[in-house]
Amino acid sequence: MSRFGSYGLPLFPVVVWGGMFIVMAGALHHVDAVHLTAVRYVVAAAVLAAVLAATAGRRAFRTEGRLAEVVVLGVVGIAGFNLLVNIALGYTAPQNGALMVALTPLLTVLVRWVRDRVRPSLATVALMVVALAGVGLVITHGHPTDLGEIGSGDLMAFLGVVGWAVYTHGAGRFADWGSLRFSTLTQIVGAAVTVLVALVADLTGVTHLPTLAAFGADAWQIGYIALLSSVLAVLAWNVAIRKLGAPNAALFMKLVPVVTFAIQIARGYRPVPAEIVGAALTVAALVATNVLARRATARATAGVRGVPVPARQPVPTRQSVSTP
Template sequence: MTDHPQHTQSLSWFPILLATIATMSWAGNITLAKLVNANIPPLGLSFWRWAVAAIVLLPFVYKPMKDKWPLFKQHLRLVLLLSLLGVAGYNSLVYIALENTLSTNVVILQSASPLMILLVQFFLLKQAATLKQTLAILTSAIGVLLIITKGQLVTDFAIGNSELIALFGILVWATYSVLVQKLPDALKGLPILGYTVCLGVVMILPFYVAESVLYETMPISPQSIAISLYTGVFASGIAFWCWNTALMRMGAATTGQFMHLIPVFGLVFSMLLLGERMETYHYVGIAFIVSGLVIANIRRRATQESPSS
């Protein structure tokens, strides 16, 4: 009995680690997608990303998918919607946005995810934000604002069409993060990962074909193969499993806070890959972002420990 609180506390770090791995993978995905977008069309990258993910995941998800087939049919509409939002929609919109905006803008805009998750929860599930959730979001948002404005709280950061596409993509992702929790427990984990990835590939296919015929075909090159493998294995299969598991353990509101880490990792990757250097305002901004995550985690752990007190 005395070991139970310690066991719960140690387990609480596991979903935190998973959410961090997911956001780090997605930050790398955005940075690399910007690096190659001059040569690789957005829907081509989106399709092959998820096609590779489906191939890699199939040996692991086939049996769970087969076992849960009757349950899948019962919740077909929700699974189709999750496939459209989380797989086909969000990533394609981000890649399209990167065609005409900086990757830095896209990774920073990802920090709107926690606020959008709370808004979606309010409108779809009638769940109001707690005071500490609001405080956590505002604290992290200050850090994002400091990074956007280069240390000044006045900015000329313009929202153009590409930024609006990215914001819409973030809203799509927030809706996915809320709705995935409505699944029955037996479908969560590997079954839903397999179903959404496979269905998402089918949904992207006609748009990929149209892009190839009307706009640009996906080239076969070492670069395209490498980016497809990275996005398919790490930014898709592994990252989505990590994110979905964290969602089930921590809930959408708390897990959504970790989207603030995408700008942090994005800036680091830009420094390493593009030669950009970190300034003082970057470190101050990151401190605020991490503080927001700490506030959100304190709220969650206090909630977990209260029943045993």
């Protein structure tokens, strides 16, 4: 594949995920977030399970003594993240949700610090502050003094992304499984948990099972978030990782909130200048963080091999990059 083709490949999932937040927000007019999430992952998990069975066989569904970890990551990273973010979209703007999700790499650094005692560099911490400041500008529409009035939707989205950061960090411990296998097994767990949450919510009267007409009204939205976003985009992303390497592919994830903002603007939303500045600050900080990580990896690789690595040479890696 040509260089242009290789770098064009990850743009497909980036555009899909950028539009996903807007599509989900629209779908909530007919189906509540709990049932929408459950249907999404029942469909996605079924399709991914079929693909895994066809490509790797039944043995790929064995957890090899790691069932507890798979369950925890599926509950926190799939069910928890998506339920919280989907519910949050009923109370906050899609672009806010996309920007929160873009913070995953920075939050993953903090998770690694807490769990593995790997302290981030001072430069990384400074970039975290810049990124969070950018998010604050977007959420408060350029009025940082209004941070105390951040809505429940923004807080729920942030908590959901913390869960996704835990999932992203955990995915690194399953590199020997491959992205498809890990994604499929954790999505099966997530599907089961979201269905259970929906049943409990219905039985307690918190929610009510939507009618077939309501699901029908959201048919194309469900197809988008389940098939296009959770299956096709994920598979394309996995191919992009193999072609480009995780560090190079991860740079494209920074474009997700940019795509969401662009779609919203095309639909008539008019952001204030401070929102644009905030989004630009966040994306720039995330890109800078990625560049620092790549350089650190290059230095570590050079130290192990005893061979100097050119500053601009991409370093191959087998580490998976988790996706929405």
